[in-house]
Amino acid sequence: MAAGPATTPREIGPTADGRSLRIEWMDGSESILRPYDLRISCPCARCVDEMTGRRILRPEMIPETIHPTAIHYVGRYALQFVWSDGHDTGFYPFDYLRRLGEGGAGGSGRGGAA
Numbered sequence: 001m002a003a004g005p006a007t008t009p010r011e012i013g014p015t016a017d018g019r020s021l022r023i024e025w026m027d028g029s030e031s032i033l034r035p036y037d038l039r040i041s042c043p044c045a046r047c048v049d050e051m052t053g054r055r056i057l058r059p060e061m062i063p064e065t066i067h068p069t070a071i072h073y074v075g076r077y078a079l080q081f082v083w084s085d086g087h088d089t090g091f092y093p094f095d096y097l098r099r100l101g102e103g104g105a106g107g108s109g110r111g112g113a114a
């Protein structure tokens with residue numbers, strides 16, 4: 001696993017409007033992550049079948065109003081979110097968060113850089 005400036009968070013906090021999570025990385029870039037996108041991308045064994053890699057979680061079961069009630073660091077490599085639906089078993093490695101922030105979670109309609 002690659003641990004470098006691109007996958008090391010410098011600052012983690014809410015965006016100005018309080019609706020999304022903002023991660024500023026050591027390489028100077030930032031990721032804006034919608035809580036809903038994060039929740040449906042949960043990589044834990046209850047949301048993704050470990051054997052097949054198939055997603056068990058049904059996005060339609062997650063309310064649009066989902067939000068983290070707590071965020072914990074897991075060592076130096078991941079974040080653990082405690083969600084408002086009570087789900088708390090997902091560890092999100094920083095490189096995974098970085099990938100989600102780069103559009104891996106699907107169209108936000110905001111387009112790319114420049």
Ligand SMILES: [Zn+2]
Nearest residue numbers: 042044047090
């Ligand atoms: Zn999960």
